[in-house]
Amino acid sequence: MILNLAAQPRKTVRKSDLTKLRADGMIPAVLYGTEMESTSISVSQSEFIRCYKKSFEELTFYEIELEGKKYHTILKDKLIHPVSRQFLHIDFLVIPATAEMEFDVPIRFEGEPAGVLEGGFADIIQRSVKLVCQASNVPQLELDISGLHVGDSLRVGDLPKGNWTYRDDDDVALIVMHAKRVEEEVEVDEDAADEAADGDAAPETDESQE
Structure with a gap:
């Protein structure tokens, strides 16, 4: 399955810039491959989640469009906040169509x-x-x-x-x-158990009463 995802170039590197970027509904990401230099980008949080939810049942490629050019990629890595479960960062690996992987x-x-x-x-x-x-x-x-x-x-x-x-x-x-494994549950009749215990008890004799 191939999903289309628009991206924007990103020049923000400071922590405060990345925090603001996420607050604006964007996810910091990076685009890289064997035939290109690593490029910092950002993608819409809502659009990525929409695509990501479709990717659970089959292998998914992301067609990243950046400044008029399209890159055939796979989701290589992701960083998710442990509490909010918000995507904090994404890595997209560019895959040449003829490359064996x-x-x-x-x-x-x-x-x-x-x-x-x-x-x-x-x-x-x-x-x-x-x-x-x-x-x-x-x-x-x-x-x-x-x-x-x-x-x-x-x-x-x-x-x-x-x-x-x-x-x-x-x-x-x-x-x-x-x-299916059948487990037999044996229920013990407590009254019967008590009666059996009473029956096993030694009878009281005259000598024991003295």
């Missing part, structure tokens, strides 16, 4: 496993995989799990094949269908 690509699991109707549950072990490919050829990974019964699993080797290389071995598990 390692990407962490989310997996979209499609369907309802048949094992759920059998009383089982799906244990998702990995929600993404690392792969190497050109930036212009990053796949959207979908995996149909509707045919999974209790005891079945899907592994990296079951993912779609294409012009990319998975970092993990084929036998690395992604999702496993387990049977």
